[in-house]
Amino acid sequence: MKKPEILKLSLIKSLPILCSYLFIGTAYGILMQQAGFPWLSVLLASTCIYTGALQFVLTTLMASGASLLTIAVTTFFMNSRQTFYTLTFLDDISKTGRRRLFMIHSLTDETYAVNCTLELPPKEKREVMFYVAAFSHVYWITGSLLGAVVGQLLPFSTDGIDFCMTALFVTIFLDQWEKSNRHFPALLGLTVGIVCLLIFGEGQFMLPALLLVSAALVYDNSRSRKEEKA
Amino acid sequence: MSLYVILAIFIAAVVTFSLRALPFLLFSGNRKMPDWLSRLGAVLPSAIMAVLIVYCLKGVKSDMIGTGVPSAIAVLVVALSYKWKHNTFLSILFGTAVYMLLLRIL
Known part of the structure; x- marks a missing residue:
């Protein structure tokens, strides 16, 4: 496959992630803004942490002034599943050269799920994995910044948007229950x-x-x- | 941005990245994951998710009518729509919309 084809396939594969990251990201940005955190902290969190579920929980933890130890331990338990994601793609990721650190950082529930559906020759698979990861990270940062900035301009109250997080967990819970x-x-x-x-x-x-x-x-x-x- | 917020985000980011990178430190080459850990990995996510659902609904205890009833109905909407279509995005959108609506009319 040539580069344009790789990019096109990556874009198509990442479309479901586009929908959910823009929406959940926006909800996250609005929630942070409601809790009184500036857009810069939203940018920082979405860029450096980059796990939706934890970022929601972190917002409420920070708003209630939880101890840094509680934050570290909650992060550890909530994101321990990420370890098992990396494990699945250990071979692929270890062959990505200079992109390796980014590939490790950008593996989320959603990109993991998409990666599992890729049936390509190893080299092309790694290319598509990289672009899906890059696109998805951009979607997430864009969505959350949108929420942080636009949230205060919306003509209606966004009270209750935090239910987004509950809904996300309920769907993951049901998915795991069925499996x-x-x-x-x-x-x-x-x-x-x-x-x-x-x-x-x-x-x-x-x-x-x-x-x-x-x-x-x-x-x-x-x-x-x-x-x-x- | 206060120092507390910067530190909180920094700690969460470092812990998250370490977890993501951990397999490279422990199991690259021929070393395999110990059995007890892979077993834990198989069952931990659904238990953690259950605790998180309790975390999300913790406020219900102090306000049964105001948020309890909308939460219960909206969770049901999410669960049933997910059972039906298996579309995470739609279920979240639909459930959140129902919750926000109920908050205003109840």
């Missing part, structure tokens, strides 16, 4: 989440909930492995 035949982890997460919320309250429950869930899952895994061996 797995064992629902214990999902139900465990719900139960521990609610119990911790009742015990520790709104401001403090994330940290204990995430730690408890991980510990319980490691324990459950080691137990089910012993059963398999027995």
